[in-house]
Amino acid sequence: MNIKINGKIVPITSSGDTPLLWVIRDELNLTGTKFGCGQAQCGACTVHIEGSPTRSCSYPVKFLGTKEVTTIEGMDDKITHAIQKAWVDNQVPQCGYCQIGNVMTVKALLEDTKKPTDKDIDNAMGGHICRCGTYQRIKAAIHQAASSLA
C-alpha cells in the first residue's frame, strides 16, 4: 500500500495491521518519533494524522487510507520554529525521550489556541508522560512560544 507522509506518497510493504509507529521508524527510518509504552499511555509516539495528534503505536496503518501523516521530520513552519526556540531558551529537555511527542501536541495546541491558558495546556498535554519531570518547563516554553507568535 501507499501512505502519505510529510508531503510525499510513499510505498510500504508492512501488513495493514502493523502499528503506524513501526512503519515510520522501522520501514521508513524516520526515527524522530519514539516508542515508549506501546499502549497509547505515554505520548512518546505522537504524530499528526490530518493535523491531529495521534498515538502511532496504537494506530494500524491500514486505517490511514488517504489521510496524511506528519512526523517531526516534516515540521518546518513558523509555529514549529517558535516551539523549537522556546524549548531551547527554557532548556526543556532532560533526557529528551518524551519531547518529540510533546512538541507534536504543542504544535496542534498552538494551531487551535493562540494564547493558551495554564488550563488549556494541562488539558492538551495531560496525556504526555515525562519521566524526567519537565512539565513546568514545558508549560513555560508553551507560553513563550505563544507570546512570540502573537
Ligand code: FES
Ligand atoms: S509509545 Fe505510544 S503512547 Fe506510549
Ligand code: FES
Ligand atoms: S525529558 Fe526525559 S522523559 Fe521527558
